[in-house]
Every structure is written in structure tokens, then in C-alpha cells.
Amino acid sequence: MNKQGEDLLKEYRNGIETLTEHLPEATKEYNHFTGSFFEDGELSKGTKHLMALAISVKDGDEASMAYHMDQCVEADCSDREILETMGVSAAYGGGSAMSQAVTTGLNILHEFRNR
Numbered sequence: 718m719n720k721q722g723e724d725l726l727k728e729y730r731n732g733i734e735t736l737t738e739h740l741p742e743a744t745k746e747y748n749h750f751t752g753s754f755f756e757d758g759e760l761s762k763g764t765k766h767l768m769a770l771a772i773s774v775k776d777g778d779e780a781s782m783a784y785h786m787d788q789c790v791e792a793d794c795s796d797r798e799i800l801e802t803m804g805v806s807a808a809y810g811g812g813s814a815m816s817q818a819v820t821t822g823l824n825i826l827h828e829f830r831n832r
Contacts, residue, residue, distance in 0.1 A: 722825035725783035755788075763792030767802045774803050774817045775810035782817070786825045799826055 737744040755765050766788040773781035789799055803818035810817075 721821065722783045722786065722828040725780050725825070726787055729780040729784055761792070763789060763794045763798075766792055767794060767798060770799070770822075771802050771806040771809075774806040774822055775814045777813060777817050779817075779821055782821060783825050786822070786829060790826075790829045796826065796830070 733744065755762055755769075760768075766785045770782065770785040770789055773779075773785055786799070789802075803822045807815035807818045
């Protein structure tokens with residue numbers, strides 16, 4: 718089984734740990750700032766992570782794609798919601814976003830659903 722998503726997620730989390738060791742206050746403030754926007758509010762936590770997934774697909778940011786895909790799965794977003802989100806990203810972002818959605822995005826989704 719392809720471990721692309723898990724590897725990306727692990728690499729991201731290891732990087733955050735390293736940064737935290739060297740810049741603990743800055744990392745704490747960053748995590749507080751960004752984390753506050755992903756809490757349930759008028760938009761659900763899952764919807765917010767779907768939005769971030771769309772942006773990461775459009776930007777081709779594979780680490781963010783893995784992180785937000787993981788969060789979408791944890792928030793019980795359906796496969797249909799995730800696929801539609803990646804489709805919207807591809808519609809907006811054109812060919813590069815489509816290629817990210819149907820390669821990296823689908824691979825990570827399948828990997829995380831089959832944990």
C-alpha cells in the first residue's frame with residue numbers, strides 16, 4: 718500500500734516538533750492563531766478543513782493536503798464531500814489542481830480510509 722499520505726503527515730508533524738524545539742513561543746502562538754480558525758463556529762470544523770483542502774490542492778501543497786485530508790476524515794467528512802471539494806479546486810485551479818486532485822489527493826484519501 719502506498720504510504721504517501723502517512724509519510725507526508727509524519728514529515729509535517731516532525732517538522733513542527735523541530736520548529737517547536739527551537740522556537741517554542743512562536744510555534745505556540747502560530748498554533749493558537751491558526752487553530753482558533755478551525756474550531757466549530759458558523760462553519761463546522763469539517764467544512765473549514767474542506768476549504769483548506771481545496772486551497773492546498775490548488776496550491777499543490779502536498780503536506781497541507783495530507784494534513785487537511787486527515788482532518789476531514791477525522792471530522793467525518795464523506796468521500797463525496799472530499800471529492801466535490803477537490804473537484805471545485807480543480808475547476809478553479811485548472812490543470813495543475815486537477816492533476817493534484819486525481820493523483821495525490823485521491824491516493825491520500827484512499828490511504829487514510831484504509832488505515
